[in-house]
Amino acid sequence: MQTPQSFSKEERLRNFRLIQKLFSAGNSFFEYPFKIIFLEIDQGDKISVKFPVQCLFSVSKRNFKKAVERNKIKRLIREAYRRNKLPLYENLQISNKKVVLALIYTGKQIPKFTGLEAKIINLIKRLIQEFNSKTDRSQANTIL
Numbered sequence: 001m002q003t004p005q006s007f008s009k010e011e012r013l014r015n016f017r018l019i020q021k022l023f024s025a026g027n028s029f030f031e032y033p034f035k036i037i038f039l040e041i042d043q044g045d046k047i048s049v050k051f052p053v054q055c056l057f058s059v060s061k062r063n064f065k066k067a068v069e070r071n072k073i074k075r076l077i078r079e080a081y082r083r084n085k086l087p088l089y090e091n092l093q094i095s096n097k098k099v100v101l102a103l104i105y106t107g108k109q110i111p112k113f114t115g116l117e118a119k120i121i122n123l124i125k126r127l128i129q130e131f132n133s134k135t136d137r138s139q140a141n142t143i144l
Contacts, residue, residue: 007082013056013100022100033107041098052092056102063108076113080120088124
């Protein structure tokens with residue numbers, strides 16, 4: 001694996017089947033200005049994922065007509081994610097899980113980096129809570 005502060009090509013979600021599965025069977029939540037769709041990958045799947053998280057970033061063409069603006073927002077989101085992904089990676093490695101996720105920006109204006117970074121930090125905390133609560137529920141079901 002690379003350094004914790006990198007965002008390599010293997011960490012980007014590019015597999016068409018995985019993307020289809022993510023959007024059809026994934027769980028989601030909304031925290032303005034993002035919609036997050038996530039899916040836990042089973043260890044038995046034929047698709048191997050090298051990193052604990054593979055991520056996809058999307059910005060709506062409806063809200064931002066110019067590709068320059070969409071690409072700028074995606075760059076800002078990627079950078080904020082890259083700088084703050086370590087707690088998510090540590091949590092998933094402890095529980096030995098692999099996840100694919102899509103971050104969809106739904107805001108109407110080009111964000112400032114500082115505000116965007118704060119939102120990404122909140123999203124990562126909420127994702128960690130979602131995964132921890134899911135494991136708590138599954139452990140409770142196996143006990144009963």
